[in-house]
Amino acid sequence: MIEIKDIRKTFNGKEVLAGISGKFKDSDTSLIIGGSGTGKSVLLKCIVGLIKPDSGNVFFDGRDFINGDRNLRTEVRREMGMLFQGSALFDSKTVEENVMFPLDMLTPMSRQEKLDRVNFCLKRVGLENVNLRMPSEISGGMQKRVGIARAIVMNPKYLFVDEPNSGLDPLTAVTIDELIKEITDEYKMTTIVVTHDMNSVMGIGEYVMFLYKGRKVWEGDSNNIIDTDVRELKEFLFANKFIKSIKENEQS
Numbered sequence: 001m002i003e004i005k006d007i008r009k010t011f012n013g014k015e016v017l018a019g020i021s022g023k024f025k026d027s028d029t030s031l032i033i034g035g036s037g038t039g040k041s042v043l044l045k046c047i048v049g050l051i052k053p054d055s056g057n058v059f060f061d062g063r064d065f066i067n068g069d070r071n072l073r074t075e076v077r078r079e080m081g082m083l084f085q086g087s088a089l090f091d092s093k094t095v096e097e098n099v100m101f102p103l104d105m106l107t108p109m110s111r112q113e114k115l116d117r118v119n120f121c122l123k124r125v126g127l128e129n130v131n132l133r134m135p136s137e138i139s140g141g142m143q144k145r146v147g148i149a150r151a152i153v154m155n156p157k158y159l160f161v162d163e164p165n166s167g168l169d170p171l172t173a174v175t176i177d178e179l180i181k182e183i184t185d186e187y188k189m190t191t192i193v194v195t196h197d198m199n200s201v202m203g204i205g206e207y208v209m210f211l212y213k214g215r216k217v218w219e220g221d222s223n224n225i226i227d228t229d230v231r232e233l234k235e236f237l238f239a240n241k242f243i244k245s246i247k248e249n250e251q252s
């Protein structure tokens with residue numbers, strides 16, 4: 001489980017995170033949602049240690065990640081898998097080299113052991129016989145799968161994904177969401193996904209944290225989200241035509 005306590009962050013006098021707390025459980029696919037600029041990505045970066053919050057704590061299975069010593073931080077970092085928008089695939093490396101990269105950097109495994117692990121992960125995300133292709137030679141959905149394979153290659157306890165569906169058509173987006181959820185269940189990972197895709201919320205949101213202007217104004221799951229009384233969340237939800245039609249059908 002990952003627990004965050006009262007995370008605060010200000011940039012140049014602008015408060016971006018105004019004290020956020022919450023718990024992300026094992027085997028759950030947790031979503032952080034909200035409109036543009038509400039602090040979702042900054043919160044995720046604070047959790048993984050890419051940004052240091054001004055105050056607050058992040059506990060990984062009880063381990064204090066922010067105040068822990070260097071060894072503890074390294075240990076926790078090694079247990080993380082990430083698929084971030086900014087950390088796209090290396091264009092000049094093949095699919096196989098991309099997925100193998102963390103193993104090359106962080107393990108003493110032999111070439112054959114690494115290859116076996118890479119092939120296992122590629123197969124798990126539904127990709128076979130693409131090892132020697134370049135990222136530019138495969139579709140956007142396949143590139144995301146390669147990114148997921150790379151994120152899980154070190155067998156992480158914690159998986160972080162920022163906007164997995166950006167640039168994908170709705171059908172491919174659903175298959176990527178389902179893959180993330182399946183892998184989370186299978187390996188009992190704690191997974192946090194940042195998204196503003198309402199289809200993801202309704203499809204895989206086992207725990208959903210809604211941010212508005214740097215504050216958590218709602219938390220719950222996909223079963224109770226559309227019955228919310230929280231005005232900011234309602235505005236966010238009903239800006240989506242699909243959700244609006246579900247609600248209207250319910251009422252008629």
Ligand SMILES: Nc1ncnc2c1ncn2[C@@H]1O[C@H](COP(=O)(O)OP(=O)(O)OP(=O)(O)O)[C@@H](O)[C@H]1O
Nearest residue numbers: 011012016034035036037038039040041042043196
């Ligand atoms: N390194 C930084 N320096 C200064 N301001 C930043 C920095 N990173 C983010 N911000 C600001 O923090 C606010 C929240 O940004 P964040 O990227 O977390 O939004 P978001 O909710 O993820 O939005 P989106 O859905 O559009 O990606 C924005 O106003 C952004 O400009």
